[in-house]
Amino acid sequence: MATSRTPTVRQRRxxxxxxxxxxxxSLTGDGVAELLGWSPSKVSRIENARIGARVSDIRLLxxxxxxxxxxxxxxxxLAEEAGQRGWWAQYSDLPAxxxxxxxxxxxxxxxxxxxxxxxxxxxxxxxxxxxxxxGWNTIATITPQAIERRVEVRMRRQELLTRPNPLRLSVVLDEAVLLRRVGDHATMHEQLNRLLELAALPSLRLRVLPLDGPHQPIVGESFILLEFSPAYDVTFPDVVHTESLTATQSQHESVTHSYRLAWESLAGQTLGNEESLERISRIARERWRS
Structure with a gap:
């Protein structure tokens, strides 16, 4: 499925x-629409970020x-920034x-x-x-051209870690990921060395959950919990994104809190920073060097 217009955080804020x-x-959406001579649906769509709002309309509100x-x-x-399109909008065939x-x-x-x-x-x-x-071709047909566009998108996403105000990323990485072959040995060796290089970034904290540690299984799925600071005096809730065969997102406070607790528990079972890097280096050297 190609993307429809996807609201940004700015638009949702x-x-x-x-x-x-x-x-x-104490105004209703219908009441606002009547006072401004708008349709009731216009007020609803602006508030739910379903349409882009002109700054002049925001000023009237x-x-x-x-x-x-x-x-x-x-x-x-905020309204001015909300009107700007994200770089990903140029990739019209991205799934919504x-x-x-x-x-x-x-x-x-x-x-x-x-x-x-x-x-x-x-x-x-x-x-x-x-x-x-x-690998997604096993469950959905993706053309070679689309694959290259998806790879390009993934590489562009990585600019988040090196932009002027980088995303602060803390990762708990199961050791099995380091041992699971994706591609050939050279691909894995290059990838693990890349992890060691990225670990030097001040915005990244990477820790390994060892296979030989005392585990307390909590969740079986991979997930990422996104956090947002207030902007223009407008807050935005945490969002948890999970992936299996399909992706799901939730902003519900009880759900995001549960995932935060799960992450903290798993992080408490990881190797330390230096130990984690040594484990990655050893696996790259002993298992994936050609």
């Missing part, structure tokens, strides 16, 4: 703040809600759920990730990523 302001004034001063400037600045995840990931400030199947996408080499993406 904007919609949530407009809804909060409306409810604070803020005037109606009697917002002024610094808060007015902050919400208008994948585009939605990229939109969230792009604006997250920090992420807690647990991976039990493959190297996390943000840490993959191009060759390793190509093998992983080709």
């Amino acid at each position: 904007l919609g949530a703040e407009l809804r909060r302001l409306r409810e604070e004034r 803020l005037e109606l809600y009697e917002v002024d001063g610094s808060h007015l400037r902050e919400v208008l600045a 759920e994948y585009a939605a995840f990229i939109a969230l990931e792009d604006e997250a400030d920090a992420a807690l990730q647990c991976e039990s199947q493959v190297i996390p996408g943000l840490l993959q080499t191009e060759r390793y990523a190509r093998h992983v993406i080709r």
